[in-house]
Amino acid sequence: MRRRHLAALAYEVESRGLVWKFAGPDESLLAVHGPRTGRQAMVVATPSGDGWYYLWPGGGMAEVARLAEVADRLHALLG
Template identity: 75%
Template sequence: MRRRHLAALAYEVEARGLSWRFAGPGESVLTVLVPRTSRQVMVVATPVGDGWSYLWPGGGMADVADVPLVADQLARLLG
């Protein structure tokens, strides 16, 4: 389930011109990168209550149902 949520986010960030790669044990972390600057942020997907959420540094948190919104926020963060 975790990897499926991260793969959905990878697709969305790539559509915004960002690069990505899986990292960590069992590919449990999504690293999102700006190709021209090498700026990056690491995102995890974790169970929260009866659903799942994305978490990223700086207090970022959003429900996995909000994939396009999360991709936009990451693009702004790395911009």
């Protein structure tokens, strides 16, 4: 399930011009890179209660259902 959520986010961030790769143990993290700025962030998808959330640096947190919004926020942070 985790990998599926990260793969969905990878597609979204790539469509916004960001570069990504799977990282960490069992490729459980998504490393996202802004090629213009050189900024990077690691994103995790984690279960919480009865749903899943994305977490990223700077206190970023959103339900996986808010996929496009998360990609937009990462683009603003890293782009």
